[in-house]
Amino acid sequence: xxxxxxxxxxxxxxxxxxxxxxxxxxxxxxxxxxxxxxxxxxxxxxxxxxxxxxxxxxxxxxxxxxxxxxxxxxxxxxxxxxxxxxxxxxxxxxxxxxxxxxxxxxxxxxxxxx
Amino acid sequence: xxxxxxxxxxxxxxxxxxxxxxxxxxxxxxxxxxxxxxxxxxxxxxxxxxxxxxxxxxxxxxxxxxxxxxxxxxxxxxxxxxxxxxxxxxxxxxxxxxxxxxxxxxxxxx
Numbered sequence: 001x002x003x004x005x006x007x008x009x010x011x012x013x014x015x016x017x018x019x020x021x022x023x024x025x026x027x028x029x030x031x032x033x034x035x036x037x038x039x040x041x042x043x044x045x046x047x048x049x050x051x052x053x054x055x056x057x058x059x060x061x062x063x064x065x066x067x068x069x070x071x072x073x074x075x076x077x078x079x080x081x082x083x084x085x086x087x088x089x090x091x092x093x094x095x096x097x098x099x100x101x102x103x104x105x106x107x108x109x110x111x112x113x114x
Numbered sequence: 115x116x117x118x119x120x121x122x123x124x125x126x127x128x129x130x131x132x133x134x135x136x137x138x139x140x141x142x143x144x145x146x147x148x149x150x151x152x153x154x155x156x157x158x159x160x161x162x163x164x165x166x167x168x169x170x171x172x173x174x175x176x177x178x179x180x181x182x183x184x185x186x187x188x189x190x191x192x193x194x195x196x197x198x199x200x201x202x203x204x205x206x207x208x209x210x211x212x213x214x215x216x217x218x219x220x221x222x223x224x
Contacts, residue, residue: 003157004157033211033212035212035214042214042215042216042217043204043214043217044214045212048211056210056211090157090158092158092212102160102163103160103212104160105150105157105158105159106157107156107157108157
């Protein structure tokens with residue numbers, strides 16, 4: 001079966017711009033989570049969506065937002081980009097809520113803010 | 115809040131050496147523990163998971179982990195590593211969100 005697909009794979013943006021990243025989960029998966037991966041901070045949880053509802057949110061500023069559509073696809077948006085937002089953004093999908101289901105990860109979107 | 119800590123950030127081993135990567139967790143509720151691996155240029159993959167039952171969990175590619183409740187530990191082991199095991203390994207736990215450790219970069223010399 002097809003894995004988790006994230007688009008685009010690479011992105012270069014300028015400070016102050018906004019960006020939207022997309023995640024298509026594995027077919028049938030209803031939970032989508034987003035993570036930010038940086039060399040200094042490691043993997044940090046952004047948010048989790050289940051059936052179009054945000055279940056949890058990590059400790060990120062309000063510039064980071066997300067949503068999930070009825071087909072379980074998810075988008076995350078970052079407004080007013082800062083240099084420190086440069087990171088690999090990972091999306092993971094799971095069949096149910098993530099505590100009892102294996103999370104399958106996409107290859108990520110590499111965002112560079114200049 | 116739940117957390118995991120990994121003892122080593124970088125480990126270098128020769129092929130055929132035994133591997134043990136340390137992971138300690140902190141959470142007062144239900145225990146859900148995972149080890150994920152990220153091979154160079156690839157996505158994160160689940161190696162193994164523990165929810166309950168037999169504390170010795172076997173995963174893919176010959177990896178295993180032992181849950182020791184009294185030590186709050188969930189160490190990853192492999193009796194004999196191969197060059198292809200070169201990767202970054204993450205311990206994780208789920209309380210109300212998936213929380214990862216800082217990761218251990220393993221380099222296996224051929």
